[in-house]
Ligand SMILES: *[C@@H]1O[C@H](CO)[C@@H](O)[C@H](O)[C@H]1NC(C)=O
Ligand SMILES: *[C@@H]1O[C@H](CO)[C@@H](O)[C@H](O)[C@H]1NC(C)=O
Ligand SMILES: *[C@@H]1O[C@H](CO)[C@@H](O)[C@H](O)[C@H]1NC(C)=O
């Protein structure tokens with residue numbers, strides 16, 4: 188058989204139980220498993236990765252069927268047909284490859300995690316075709332030397348099998364602990380062959396060249412991606428249309444999901460909002476990056492409001508973990524929509540260490556997982572637009588979109604109140620919540636408490652190990668239009 192590329196949580200939520208067994212012609216919906224998910228990766232792999240690496244990388248795997256008992260069994264059957272693999276979903280790169288070299292994955296913990304993502308044995312596939320050409324892929328962190336092959340890719344929840352898809356089998360990788368499913372632009376823009384998203388449309392598995400991403404919150408440990416459709420149970424009301432900035436007008440000249448950010452605003456519990464200067468800029472949406480990367484001065488201003496004035500040796504701003512319990516948001520405004528990211532989601536926590544999930548970066552301005560977990564986003568490649576609103580979760584109802592003209596009329600079925608606040612409309616009607624007693628975090632703690640000071644920030648922090656490698660996992664630095 189073939190490579191089986193999937194996305195799925197072995198931890199079964201009610202939503203998957205409900206949708207289990209049903210197929211949705213015209214779309215493929217796959218659960219997204221967070222790398223912290225012990226049921227998916229095994230306790231040991233996750234423990235290592237938590238301590239030493241990312242707590243928010245996203246992997247894809249097939250939906251087990253049935254979801255309970257058999258899921259475990261499937262894991263030990265890795266490498267035999269069908270060959271399920273975990274791959275990282277990356278909107279910031281363009282190609283699919285599998286088989287990382289686990290011995291060069293980085294620390295021991297990474298190697299352990301790497302060995303749990305699966306390995307594709309081409310010799311065991313009857314549909315495998317060699318192409319033989321090679322390529323070197325470089326990412327913000329790590330690299331992969333691949334040899335191109337073609338093989339079928341089975342799709343869960345669908346009777347369809349993608350035939351003869353071109354992808355890479357790695358011959359050597361550095362600092363990569365899983366394969367990557369690049370779902371950025373493909374044929375004609377960044378590759379000379381049809382990438383995974385192109386093939387879905389070309390082989391009529393999807394009717395639109397579009398996919399929607401809901402990474403899911405930290406507490407949920409999983410999310411959903413719908414290729415060719417939407418899940419209207421993951422947002423409220425209408426979506427805002429943001430044109431994708433053409434490569435020629437984008438900051439790096441690369442065809443990516445660049446959109447115009449209008450401003451960033453802090454909404455502390457006191458509701459005394461503060462809009463940051465110089466926060467109007469193009470940003471690209473990158474699920475392959477754990478952190479959000481922004482200009483130095485802007486990050487310093489945000490960090491100061493979270494009580495952090497200095498960076499640790501890895502460049503992180505340490506913040507008080509108590510802020511994860513504070514009812515404030517960092518708000519990212521775009522034309523027609525504001526995505527409010529709760530403190531808890533913008534702060535990265537590893538044990539009792541907390542850092543701001545935003546880093547200064549001179550080269551990249553991107554919104555990574557620390558932003559995307561709070562957004563519901565349709566990547567509409569037919570119209571070169573992104574449709575975005577606040578993420579929320581009121582069930583599961585993935586469905587195909589038959590025509591890309593339908594996007595403007597999509598309506599999320601969740602309760603608006605709980606979710607985003609499209610534009611200015613509601614800011615004055617928001618109630619003032621209970622004042623929090625947390626006394627750290629500068630403005631982020633809410634201006635109600637004058638005793639807050641900067642004494643807590645950064646004091647006594649131990650630099651998390653290998654932090655330099657936890658972010659920017661899959662930012663493509665150089666794009667070769669080569670295959
Ligand atoms: C992983 O992190 C743990 C806890 O910080 C540490 O004891 C261990 O040495 C680390 N392992 C590697 C290989 O860095
Ligand atoms: C990939 O190939 C290039 C050029 O042949 C080589 O310099 C590089 O070391 C290789 N990378 C790995 C991870 O082996
Ligand atoms: C996909 O649908 C189009 C239009 O109906 C058709 O022309 C094409 O042959 C189909 N492709 C495949 C691979 O079935």
Ligand SMILES: *[C@@H]1O[C@H](CO)[C@@H](O)[C@H](O)[C@H]1NC(C)=O
Pocket residue numbers: 464465484
């Ligand atoms: C905003 O950017 C301008 C131009 O680069 C600079 O002069 C100004 O100091 C910046 N403001 C802040 C608050 O960083």
Ligand SMILES: *[C@@H]1O[C@H](CO)[C@@H](O)[C@H](O)[C@H]1NC(C)=O
Pocket residue numbers: 213587588589
């Ligand atoms: C999409 O097409 C399918 C099959 O042609 C149809 O059953 C379904 O109702 C359509 N969906 C919408 C929203 O029009």
Ligand SMILES: *[C@@H]1O[C@H](CO)[C@@H](O)[C@H](O)[C@H]1NC(C)=O
Pocket residue numbers: 454514617618619620621
């Ligand atoms: C959090 O703050 C918002 C206003 O920003 C308010 O609507 C909500 O009720 C508060 N929630 C809690 C639990 O205090």
